[in-house]
Amino acid sequence: MFIGEFTHSIDQKGRIAIPYRLRRALGKGAVITRGLDNCLTIYTQPEWQRISEKLVKLPMTNPKARAFSRFMFSGAVEISFDRQGRALVPEYLRKYAGLKSQAVIAGLYSKIEIWETKAWEAIKIKTESEKEKISEQLEELGI
Template identity: 35%
Template sequence: MSSVRFVGEYRPKLDDKGRLTLPARFRDDLAGGLVVTKGQDHSLSVYRTEEFDAIAARIVEASRSNPDLRAFQRTFFAGSEEQRPDGQGRIVLSAAHRTYAGLSKECVVFGAYDHVEIWDSAAWDEYQARHEEDFSAANSAALNAVL
């Protein structure tokens, strides 16, 4: 398991060229290369190249005998793009990724421990409001399950 962990929430703006400035706290860990993928709930997921390669190896191995996983594999890899942040810590989000995630100028970038997620700000705020009670109710159950 990687010693890199991503935590915290940030609200950068997407510029007119589709560029997003990564939070300063994430830049060093992503400077060597990253992969942007379609994530859950119409978000984007950002993985360090090494983490993506480890996940990819598990997906490929598991999908050899499972038709559902093969379908997931095709969608997952087709919707993935390799990137290297520029000198200002920016990445370019493709039109396809921006459309998939419904991104406007206002974005939310947050750490999800082993990866980073990118959401449209309004969609993230709505998601948070919708799931706050679930989070509170599940908090003790989830902690008991892992502790």
């Protein structure tokens, strides 16, 4: 389970330290890919396998299914951690998420998101301002 919010720097080589509390649940490696809302998403190997199995079952005759599969798979890369708990984030993923020298790492139960700090603050403010509306919508879904 991944929970919490952390701010970490990104070094000149494109490495970011993943907090130990999150890293230990990832095991020895993980998969990072483009996330929705212009962030990056890190999945455990089992969670990535589960998502992948669902994606490959989508009908490839459907243009939206093909587009989403391209989005997820073409951006994905396996990552590992060095002795300092850092993972190398490829340049194309850093560029996609607008990451430069700092990032916010957010635990979201079954996955981890990495955000450019200003984008994270903006989405956090938006979510907090709409929390009652969101709560009502979740209640309609039985949550």
